Amino acid sequence: MKTPAPRRHGGARILHKDNAKGEQTMIMIEGWVRMDAADIDRLRPAAAAMIAATRQEDGCFEYAFSQDLVDAGLFRIVERWRDEAALAAHFQTPHMAAFQQALGSANNQGGSVKVYKAEVDRTLIGD
Numbered sequence: 001m002k003t004p005a006p007r008r009h010g011g012a013r014i015l016h017k018d019n020a021k022g023e024q025t026m027i028m029i030e031g032w033v034r035m036d037a038a039d040i041d042r043l044r045p046a047a048a049a050m051i052a053a054t055r056q057e058d059g060c061f062e063y064a065f066s067q068d069l070v071d072a073g074l075f076r077i078v079e080r081w082r083d084e085a086a087l088a089a090h091f092q093t094p095h096m097a098a099f100q101q102a103l104g105s106a107n108n109q110g111g112s113v114k115v116y117k118a119e120v121d122r123t124l125i126g127d
Helices: 037-054 084-091 094-104
Strands: 024-034 060-067 074-081 111-118
Touching: 024 084, 037 060, 037 094, 074 084
Parallel strands: none
Antiparallel strands: 024 074, 024 111, 060 074
């Protein structure tokens, strides 16, 4: 069952409480992988399947891949998770294993994927 997005209160989001102080946190992931543009095109069906399955996971608020508009060999990753437990469960899914296997055949030329704990967010544009 998919977890609903955090609720709004006074323009700010109420995030999940998961630490000893009861502070509000959400797990955010941002990163990039560089590979041949042809590999990104070849991986597109596997990536689409990964995105569709992941978006149905409990605790997933956002999950997206994109190809950079200026640099066709740059594959971007953006994720938001309710908490560490939801992210840990994601790494154990069959669709993650299948996608990792598909990525193994790509000409990976480097990358960086980082995890951030967010306590507060505010809207810049839209809802």
